Every structure is written in C-alpha cells, then in structure tokens.
Amino acid sequence: MIPISWVFMLSLSLFVIGLFGVLARRNLLFILISLELMLNAVVILFIAASRYHSASIANSDGQIMYLLILTLAASEIAVGLSLVVHMYRQHHHLDIDKLNKLRD
Amino acid sequence: MLDNMLNTIFIITAAIILISALLTITAHNVVHALLYLVITMLAVSLIFFILGASFAAALQIIIYAGAIMVLFIFVTMMLHQGEKSLAQERHLFHFSTSITALFLSSMLFFELIFMLFLTPTDSANSRVTAPSSAIITVKDIGTQLYGPYSLLVVISALMLLSALITAIHISKSPVTSEIKTKADNL
Numbered sequence: 001m002i003p004i005s006w007v008f009m010l011s012l013s014l015f016v017i018g019l020f021g022v023l024a025r026r027n028l029l030f031i032l033i034s035l036e037l038m039l040n041a042v043v044i045l046f047i048a049a050s051r052y053h054s055a056s057i058a059n060s061d062g063q064i065m066y067l068l069i070l071t072l073a074a075s076e077i078a079v080g081l082s083l084v085v086h087m088y089r090q091h092h093h094l095d096i097d098k099l100n101k102l103r104d
Numbered sequence: 105m106l107d108n109m110l111n112t113i114f115i116i117t118a119a120i121i122l123i124s125a126l127l128t129i130t131a132h133n134v135v136h137a138l139l140y141l142v143i144t145m146l147a148v149s150l151i152f153f154i155l156g157a158s159f160a161a162a163l164q165i166i167i168y169a170g171a172i173m174v175l176f177i178f179v180t181m182m183l184h185q186g187e188k189s190l191a192q193e194r195h196l197f198h199f200s201t202s203i204t205a206l207f208l209s210s211m212l213f214f215e216l217i218f219m220l221f222l223t224p225t226d227s228a229n230s231r232v233t234a235p236s237s238a239i240i241t242v243k244d245i246g247t248q249l250y251g252p253y254s255l256l257v258v259i260s261a262l263m264l265l266s267a268l269i270t271a272i273h274i275s276k277s278p279v280t281s282e283i284k285t286k287a288d289n290l
Binding site: 002005006007008009010012013014016017018019020021023024025026027029030032033034036037040043044047048050051059060061062063064066067068070071072073074075076077078079081082083084085086088093094095 | 110111114115118121122125126128129134137138141144145148151152154155156157159160163167168171172175176179180182183192193196197201202204205206208209210212213216217220221240244245248249253256260263264266267268270271274275
C-alpha cells in the first residue's frame with residue numbers, strides 16, 4: 001500500500017525540476033530534455049490516479065492516457081529535434097536568446 | 105512485510121528519479137544529460153511496475169528509453185563538437201543566471217507542498233491499492249482502446265502523420281532547394 005501523497009510528492013518534484021530546466025537553460029536541446037521530464041511527471045500522476053480509482057470499471061484509463069501522452073511526446077520530439085537541426089544549420093549554435101528575429 | 109518492502113523500493117526509486125533528473129538538467133555535456141535521462145526513464149518504469157501498470161512500464165522502456173533516446177543521441181552525435189560546445193554551454197548556463205528560475209520554481213514547489221500536506225484532507229482516502237488488487241491485462245487495454253476510445257486512436261494517428269510531415273518539411277535542407285530553383289531558372 002503506497003500512500004498516494006508519496007506519488008503526488010514524486011510527481012510534483014519531478015515536474016518542478018523539469019520546469020526549472022525549461023526556465024533556466026538556454027540550449028534548445030536541454031529545453032526539449034526538460035520537457036520530457038515534465039511529461040514523465042504527468043504520466044506518473046495519471047497512472048497512480050487510475051490505480052487509486054481501481055474499484056471502478058474503467059481502471060485502465062490511466063494507461064490509455066499514457067499511450068496518448070507517449071504518442072504526443074514522440075511527435076513533439078520529432079518536430080523539436082528537426083527544429084534543432086535546422087537552427088544549428090543556420091546559426092551554428094543553439095542559444096535561444098539569439099532567436100529574436102522572425103526572418104534572417 | 106510486503107507493504108514495507110514495496111514502500112522501501114518506492115522510496116529508493118523515487119530518490120533515484122529525483123537525483124538523476126537534477127543531474128540531467130544541470131549537466132553541461134549533452135551526452136551526460138542524456139545518459140542520466142535514460143536512468144530517469146528506467147526508474148520511472150520501475151515506479152509503473154510498483155503501481156501495477158506493467159504494460160505502461162514495458163512501453164516506457166521500449167519507447168522512451170529505447171526509441172526517443174536513440175533519436176536524441178543521433179541528433180547529439182550530429183551536432184556535438186566536443187570541447188567547443190562544452191565551452192559554449194558553460195557560457196550559457198551557470199548558477200548565477202538561474203537564480204530567478206530557481207526562486208520561481210521553488211515557490212511553485214512550496215505552494216504545491218502546502219496544498220498537499222498542510223490542508224485538511226480525508227485520511228481514509230489517502231492510499232493507493234497494492235498491485236495485487238486487480239491485474240490490468242493488455243487485453244483489457246486493447247478492448248478499451250478500440251471500443252470507447254477509438255476516436256482517440258484515429259486522432260493520435262493523424263497527429264503522428266502531421267508530425268512526420270512537419271519534421272520532413274522543416275529538416276529539408278534550404279541550400280539544396282535553393283540550388284534546385286537556380287537550376288530550374290537556368
């Protein structure tokens with residue numbers, strides 16, 4: 001019997017760590033990595049909540065939401081990494097503070 | 105006895121997750137950050153096993169720690185320039201530039217802690233059932249997925265297709281297309 005407040009605690013801490021990464025890093029690759037951490041925190045919360053309501057009929061809802069979040073993460077990473085490659089080709093660095101113009 | 109063991113394993117795994125996540129976002133070398141991220145993913149999959157979601161745990165290892173990390177490592181291998189990018193990264197991220205972000209995120213963290221632990225709650229509801237209560241098989245998930253959730257499957261397929269088209273369109277090299285239009289004009 002794992003108390004649900006422990007899972008909450010873990011998920012919130014992981015989310016805040018990811019948020020700190022998004023706020024503090026200036027490298028685009030590290031921002032994508034921090035987004036992955038935040039998605040993982042949300043996923044832990046989904047699965048713990050579906051175990052918490054396991055007495056009801058639809059207790060596999062958490063894993064279905066996990067599948068959808070996994071699809072979302074995969075497509076987000078594909079688009080984000082192609083943006084990283086494109087940015088590196090144009091600017092030869094990954095500093096997002098230099099991206100302040102809409103066109104070259 | 106089993107409860108105590110599960111609780112201990114949960115605490116150790118949670119500590120591994122938090123420490124490797126902190127190391128991930130504070131590393132200067134992208135390759136080190138990715139290796140710590142793989143450790144985080146594996147520990148998260150252990151958490152899923154403890155919570156009784158074995159299908160999600162298997163998918164976490166196969167897709168996150170396998171496919172997505174391989175994608176990251178390929179891009180890093182294309183872009184990494186050794187000591188030069190390390191020096192660039194040390195210039196971009198050090199502790200003095202991240203004090204504001206640390207302050208904001210720790211404020212959010214303490215707010216969430218306050219909401220969780222310092223507000224009165226119903227203590228009878230504060231437990232997750234152990235994995236021995238009911239086992240969710242892959243068949244259950246499949247029945248749910250192609251029954252009431254079939255619209256979501258179609259929508260996620262459309263999302264994957266659009267992500268594929270976007271990635272191809274963005275990463276098409278602008279130089280070669282320029283040459284091609286020049287050749288067409290000639």
